[in-house]
Amino acid sequence: MNRGFFIPQKHLLYMGAFQVEFKANKEADKDSGWYFLNHQWKSRADRVYYNYKGLKEEMDAAEDKRKAFSDYVDRFYEKNNTTVEECAEKFQKAWDAVNDPIFEALQEVMEIRTKPFTAKCYMHTHGSSSPRYLDTRRMLTYYNQPVENVMSVVTHELIHFIYFEKWKEIFPEHERITYDSPYLQWCLSEVLVFSIERDERISKIVPTKDTGYGEWQRIIRFENGLQKNIFHHYFSLYEKNLAEKTSFADFLKFCWQDVQQFKDELKAK
Numbered sequence: 001m002n003r004g005f006f007i008p009q010k011h012l013l014y015m016g017a018f019q020v021e022f023k024a025n026k027e028a029d030k031d032s033g034w035y036f037l038n039h040q041w042k043s044r045a046d047r048v049y050y051n052y053k054g055l056k057e058e059m060d061a062a063e064d065k066r067k068a069f070s071d072y073v074d075r076f077y078e079k080n081n082t083t084v085e086e087c088a089e090k091f092q093k094a095w096d097a098v099n100d101p102i103f104e105a106l107q108e109v110m111e112i113r114t115k116p117f118t119a120k121c122y123m124h125t126h127g128s129s130s131p132r133y134l135d136t137r138r139m140l141t142y143y144n145q146p147v148e149n150v151m152s153v154v155t156h157e158l159i160h161f162i163y164f165e166k167w168k169e170i171f172p173e174h175e176r177i178t179y180d181s182p183y184l185q186w187c188l189s190e191v192l193v194f195s196i197e198r199d200e201r202i203s204k205i206v207p208t209k210d211t212g213y214g215e216w217q218r219i220i221r222f223e224n225g226l227q228k229n230i231f232h233h234y235f236s237l238y239e240k241n242l243a244e245k246t247s248f249a250d251f252l253k254f255c256w257q258d259v260q261q262f263k264d265e266l267k268a269k
């Protein structure tokens with residue numbers, strides 16, 4: 001071994017930089033648009049048709065629906081490519097100003113040092129939902145929206161990326177599939193991300209715009225004479241945890257027990 005170049009593994013983990021790259025990516029846009037056009041929830045497809053005027057008629061008339069959709073998006077980009085790219089640049093600039101402090105804060109709050117990574121944030125133009133992909137650390141966001149919303153969405157997804165690194169350490173026996181819908185682990189991550197993004201150390205850098213899933217706001221408990229929905233239930237626990245200086249790991253363990261009571265209401269697996 002060449003001792004002169006030996007770097008302990010522990011330190012290797014700290015090298016490199018955390019980044020988010022904002023880019024136009026027509027193919028990723030098409031793939032997610034097509035996915036939502038065929039989604040089980042009709043409202044997802046309706047959003048695509050609403051944003052792409054005339055698409056419905058073109059697809060109805062076409063034999064090869066996928067090709068008709070692809071051709072439509074190609075024409076959309078011929079007209080709007082510059083705008084899409086300009087939006088990506090605008091988001092990039094705004095993000096770069098908060099990048100280092102926010103990654104630092106995320107790790108501090110979740111009490112974990114993770115290996116630096118570059119997350120990719122592609123623009124979508126179909127206006128339906130904004131998907132994220134944990135394993136490749138990719139996400140898509142709508143190009144035509146205020147910068148503050150994009151900052152909030154990206155922070156939300158980054159919390160998920162780092163949160164599941166922490167989760168993996170604490171619950172190595174939980175399978176990867178449980179990190180996504182409709183598993184209880186995923187449900188818990190959503191309600192806890194709602195709390196984490198409101199942690200002052202994070203919200204003072206990127207204020208959150210997230211209001212939590214509408215469907216879950218009807219999940220109510222009465223606590224100390226107060227009616228709290230599931231998001232506020234966990235936010236109270238989160239604040240209590242901060243006040244008592246419990247470790248984030250112990251907090252997650254406690255929440256995993258606690259969330260079992262909501263399993264049916266969350267329609268979770």
Ligand SMILES: [Zn+2]
Binds near residue numbers: 156160190193
């Ligand atoms: Zn989420």
